[in-house]
Amino acid sequence: MTEHRNIPISLPSTGEEEWLALKEPLLSGWxxxxxxxxxxxxxxxxxxxxxxxxxxxxxxTSLHLILTALDIGPGDEVIVPAFTWVSTAxxxxxxxxxxxxxxxxxxxxxxAIDQVANKITERTKAILPxxxxxxxxxxxxxxxxxxxxxxxxxxxxxxxxxxxxRAAGSLGIAGxxxxxxxKSITTGEGGMVTTNxxxxxxxxxxxxxxxxxxxxxxxxxxPKPYILPEFNLLGFNYRMTDLQGAVGLVQLQKLDGxxxxxxQWAEYYSRELASIKWLRTPQVTEEYSHGWQAxxxxxxxxxxxxxxxxxxxxxxxxxxxxxxxxxxxxxxxYYKDRFGLAPxxxxxxxxxDRFTLALPLHNQMTASDYRYVVAxxxxxx
Ligand SMILES: *Cc1c(COP(=O)(O)O)cnc(C)c1O
Numbered sequence: 001m002t003e004h005r006n007i008p009i010s011l012p013s014t015g016e017e018e019w020l021a022l023k024e025p026l027l028s029g030w031x032x033x034x035x036x037x038x039x040x041x042x043x044x045x046x047x048x049x050x051x052x053x054x055x056x057x058x059x060x061t062s063l064h065l066i067l068t069a070l071d072i073g074p075g076d077e078v079i080v081p082a083f084t085w086v087s088t089a090x091x092x093x094x095x096x097x098x099x100x101x102x103x104x105x106x107x108x109x110x111x112a113i114d115q116v117a118n119k120i121t122e123r124t125k126a127i128l129p130x131x132x133x134x135x136x137x138x139x140x141x142x143x144x145x146x147x148x149x150x151x152x153x154x155x156x157x158x159x160x161x162x163x164x165x166r167a168a169g170s171l172g173i174a175g176x177x178x179x180x181x182x183k184s185i186t187t188g189e190g191g192m193v194t195t196n197x198x199x200x201x202x203x204x205x206x207x208x209x210x211x212x213x214x215x216x217x218x219x220x221x222x223p224k225p226y227i228l229p230e231f232n233l234l235g236f237n238y239r240m241t242d243l244q245g246a247v248g249l250v251q252l253q254k255l256d257g258x259x260x261x262x263x264q265w266a267e268y269y270s271r272e273l274a275s276i277k278w279l280r281t282p283q284v285t286e287e288y289s290h291g292w293q294a295x296x297x298x299x300x301x302x303x304x305x306x307x308x309x310x311x312x313x314x315x316x317x318x319x320x321x322x323x324x325x326x327x328x329x330x331x332x333x334y335y336k337d338r339f340g341l342a343p344x345x346x347x348x349x350x351x352x353d354r355f356t357l358a359l360p361l362h363n364q365m366t367a368s369d370y371r372y373v374v375a376x377x378x379x380x381x
């Protein structure tokens with residue numbers, strides 16, 4: 001390795017086509033939720049095998065919208081994994097309900113099914129499994145464990161991913177996706193809810209739009225300008241702009257190509273890194289079509305030549321950006337203090353927080369970038 005590189009952990013795949021897509025809404029003057037969002041929703045629903053897709057401002061607001069539409073509130077409990085992005089738990093608190101953490105399996109980074117069973121009470125109103133890094137949670141096992149409790153998918157990382165041949169977002173009562181630039185397709189910020197439930201979709205569309213039961217679009221196009229919407233529900237403004245919708249449409253067309261490329265390079269990493277005894281590469285089986293939002297390894301510090309953090313510093317000095325997979329939410333200040341939680345309460349999440357290592361994986365990387373990352377890691381052996 002002679003030449004020094006700078007390889008970011010993630011970069012969005014946007015360019016000329018997204019730039020051109022912005023022209024139409026900007027010239028037409030229809031800037032907020034309108035025809036582009038409607039088209040993006042229709043295409044997204046089709047790609048994920050669901051009847052309805054409802055665009056929002058983020059995955060976080062999508063999750064909040066779902067829980068609100070399910071009437072989850074004070075006194076209710078929602079089970080969430082202890083290892084996830086913080087907003088999976090935050091949205092439960094936004095509703096005035098209580099997040100009940102369950103531990104994760106450090107082999108999959110997802111909810112450990114045997115840890116969910118003893119968290120279910122008569123107050124449990126939903127389980128919120130996360131398809132972390134693009135690998136779906138074991139949804140059938142959860143459905144079997146809790147047949148009468150709605151499963152809400154945090155599919156932030158799972159655009160285009162599948163489980164036993166079924167798309168993420170079609171596996172529970174509703175799913176929530178993110179279009180933050182760290183995810184495989186992006187609209188800058190943005191989110192999408194998917195569901196097959198007609199009544200839930202209607203409710204979510206109303207709550208997304210201030211609780212108004214006639215959309216702005218209908219009001220503009222309809223023949224009865226004197227009709228004002230009714231406001232029978234407490235709503236929010238969670239509408240996506242048509243600028244984002246236009247970009248999302250282009251990004252969605254690229255999704256399968258982007259995922260295929262990510263899959264090939266994830267396989268390359270797994271092949272090349274298999275000889276490193278202290279590094280466990282992501283586990284995938286036939287049943288899971290991985291979304292590869294991130295390529296997250298687990299460092300076995302009992303046999304590793306140095307601690308994970310020291311490895312991350314070394315890799316950074318070589319210009320290779322890495323990150324911990326995500327957080328153990330029960331160790332974050334707000335949750336630790338408010339709920340009196342200790343690291344050992346969720347040992348799987350604690351270990352994932354300490355020992356996961358996300359390597360750069362994105363669609364702006366070249367073949368030689370991937371070789372460079374592998375060579376840098378092998379220098380650590
Ligand atoms: C990124 C992410 C979110 C938040 O998505 P936003 O669109 O930024 O709100 C939620 N959950 C998980 C698992 C994520 O990775």
